[in-house]
Amino acid sequence: MIRNEYTLELCNVFHTGQVEPGTCFQRLMGSVKTGVILKDVSLEVHGGEVLAVLGSKGSGKRALLEVISRRAQGPTRGQILLNGAHMSLRLFQQNCGYVTHKCDLLPGLTVEQTLHYASHITTASKRSRMKQVMADLALTQVGNRAVGDLTQSEYRRLAIGVQLVRDPVVLLLDEPTWDLDPLNTYLVISILSNHARKYGRIVVLTMEKPRSDVFPFLDRVAYLCLGDVVYTGGTRLMLDYFRSIGFPCPELENPLMYYLCLSTVDRRSRERFIESNHQIAALVEKFKLEGGPFRRKTSTVAPGGVQIVDSASDPLTVANIVPGSATPSLSNNKVPLSAFGRPSAFAVAFTLYMRNLAATFNFRVAGLTHIFLRLLALPVFHLLLWIFYSGMEDYQRTFITRNGLIFNCLAGAYFVSIIVTVCTFPAFRTRYYQEAQEGLYSGPLFLLSYWLLAVPFAVISVGAATRITFLLTGLQSTTDWLLFAAVQFACYLLAQQQTIALLLVVRSSFTAATVSVYITVIYLMLGSGALRAFHSLSEWLVYLTYATQPRYAGAFLNLQMFGNNNWVNLNGLPQDSRTNCSAHIPQTQESLVAASSSFGCRYADGMAYIMERYGRDNNDVLSDMLELDVNLAIAFAFPVGLAIFNSLLYLVPLPAFIKAKFRE
Missing domain, CATH: 3.40.50.300 (P-loop containing nucleotide triphosphate hydrolases)
Structure with a gap:
């Protein structure tokens, strides 16, 4: 002691x-001038x-x-x-x-x-x-x-x-x-x-x-x-x-x-x-x-103005x-508080969580901004979707319209999560880097305390948002809504973890958001099945889609929307108010031939639409799309795996020039 x-x-x-100072490449290669x-x-x-x-x-x-x-x-x-x-x-x-x-x-x-x-x-x-x-x-x-x-x-x-x-x-x-x-x-x-x-x-x-x-x-x-x-x-x-x-x-x-x-x-x-x-x-x-x-040696001045030199x-x-000096004798000094040890990891984690909560739940500008972003940003986006898609009618074009709804739900979960993360996480991240220099706690402990704060907010936000757009799907049961919300919650978590990983080495929130958005756009275009049908992709790109979360999240929502056997509202839809494409309505032979040759009458039911988007080379499309529960499990495996990766990433010693970005 x-x-x-x-x-x-x-x-x-x-x-x-x-x-x-050297460039980033020079620092990584260790070629800066010393x-x-x-x-x-x-x-x-x-x-x-x-x-x-x-x-x-x-x-x-x-x-x-x-x-x-x-x-x-x-x-x-x-x-x-x-x-x-x-x-x-x-x-x-x-x-x-x-x-x-x-x-x-x-x-x-x-x-x-x-x-x-x-x-x-x-x-x-x-x-x-x-x-x-x-x-x-x-x-x-x-x-x-x-x-x-x-x-x-x-x-x-x-x-x-x-x-x-x-x-x-x-x-x-x-x-x-x-x-x-x-x-x-x-x-x-x-x-x-x-x-x-x-x-x-x-x-x-x-x-x-x-x-x-x-x-x-x-x-x-x-x-x-x-x-x-x-x-x-x-x-x-x-x-x-x-x-x-x-x-x-x-x-x-x-x-x-x-x-x-x-x-x-x-x-x-x-x-x-x-x-x-x-x-x-x-x-x-x-x-x-x-x-x-x-x-x-040093020198001090006594209260009476007499200079004293000590050794x-x-x-x-x-x-x-020194008579009457206010300076106490050094022999009477107390042992520093830190010499008695530090709190346990559990106590530190709880303190970090309470600090994060206090920094978020308050009526100041910073707190209100965080609350709005965490709780209301996604519901506001889904409210806009509801306004835009609420006029859907039961015609053939509803397949394309509902496809757009699915895509926007996925994109909204990703992009809103990215925006919320880059606006709320950096302040906690920078404070972590400065306190980690003091050896107060580790990266995984910091991430755990942050997730304990962020995940409940995400659950509430995604649940409220999806309840708005769920009204447009035509599904009725609470179970269907919970599944509809769960798959989008998995997408929200993945974008959050992806952005946190980028913010490990990128100080600028704008740069991190831009990179995260680019990555998200790529796997949305490849795996969602909304912008490009799988049969139009090259073979290697089709296999690459299996490494993206939208491959499973998109399949889940499409099966839920179009593949529900108990819901027959999408069977035999007319092209419009004047052209009937349904085989169940009596028509003349001439009208049937005209309807079948029309581009707007190519979907007999929801499965026909799924076959067009996901089918390729006469393979069994349903086996490729997997079951609902399998798709949901794999969709959640992505953010869980990335969370584990982030925990390990925040343990890896970083180069000094990267840590200096957040310390200074």
Whole structure:
């Protein structure tokens, strides 16, 4: 177990990774350009301190956080120690936290709900802990406000709170003040400083443009330039160090920005680039030779204004000698909540399900949108079908019209499911990717919790929708309606699983929807038997139809619609009000010959239509179409098989550039 006095130490850390963006093909082939990103980085930070990693874009700030959190891709050399223990991925996930530059929270939840579910996924912390975090982050007044309605500052503080509810020993933050105004920048940094001092925790954050008013809250700074360390140590000792090597900070200058500019390569001209590059190389070498004492020491200011310098060898010195200090002794710090273990997989799954439910069932814009899509989108589509097809008359053309109804029912189940999935799933998917980086739960557990939410909605939506169009089929029994709904429910599930599989590797909802629609159109055209009769397909295409779900769903609906022996309304239908094609109505020989030669009188009954659509080479069409129950079972086998495939797919380690799409 980690001791109560915490020390994070990096010793001679080198890291090699990607230095230039590459194409998707180059990344898959591993041919992108790589180089040394971090070069011999050594630093220390202790409990109760805030370390600010400063540097321009490309200096290696984010790479440093990725290396500490063990998320970095590429070889890393050197030691990263937490109280003398080597920092492993498991150690970091159990006792540390990382607030990434972009954190996507569920917009349908309130601030209080977000922290509540975050605490129950990570630890079994009490409600009092959540209330304390909200108070520390100045979020109490907006506790009932939806995440989607927060200001940028409130949203950033909430993202920090999601990590703080588990009380991490080390908290890493990537640009927590990016795009914040000066007042909110001051607020966020002061909150982080207060958290570090109050609870004796370690806070490491990156900043690109530090302001002078945050200077008092930064106990340590580390200046990076192209992966090299220009300076790391106490913030106030920084002034003494740079003064001693001939770079005093001018009066009325922001020392943080002054030395940041000193540590940045000037690219405005070739001469300035060479000059600044040589100067920075000299500063790096100078610090390697003379910076050891500064790296191990820090400085604080007591309430009376007296500057005190403490050494890493005695972490209790400051807290013990400062009279009236609000900073508690490190020896009295509590063990982090995460050190007591995490909830069981069942508890996590239940929490995820309740969180998904809360994000969906609410009266906010995000919640109402989800409810409408999940419950009403398909019924609205079927209502339009009912309006369009309600005027069907019992003439020969009703075979073609009913064929169109079947096709549109299948297409509606597929396409509406795709739209609903791409509009509702990505928010949960992106949150999963970010939480999976923290080792909170696995992909199958995430999918299970999502399916427990989505499937009941799908049952209600498909049931209500099919009840509308079932009135047009001419069938009467409840069993027929349940079967009519069941086969379309199977189609709805398949499109949902297919789109979820695509969203695993495609961040853009539009791109995923487009690809899913293209795939669906192909197997609808091939297998449904509605657009192309099977006898007009090539032999290999006919065999290919057996690998598509519409082959069985379409056969089921056609048999139900046209092959019902107990329903004789489709037998001997006339061509129109003037031409009678039925053999049961007395006609002259001349009228019978005229009717049989007419194109509009080619269907004697429903089986004649089925023979035209599914028959080929005088084969037994009914044996090819299979029985109703067999078709229904195979139709359900497709989404079940794809759900199992998705569960396995979400367990497979993905390339870093794919995961980065959803993390950043």
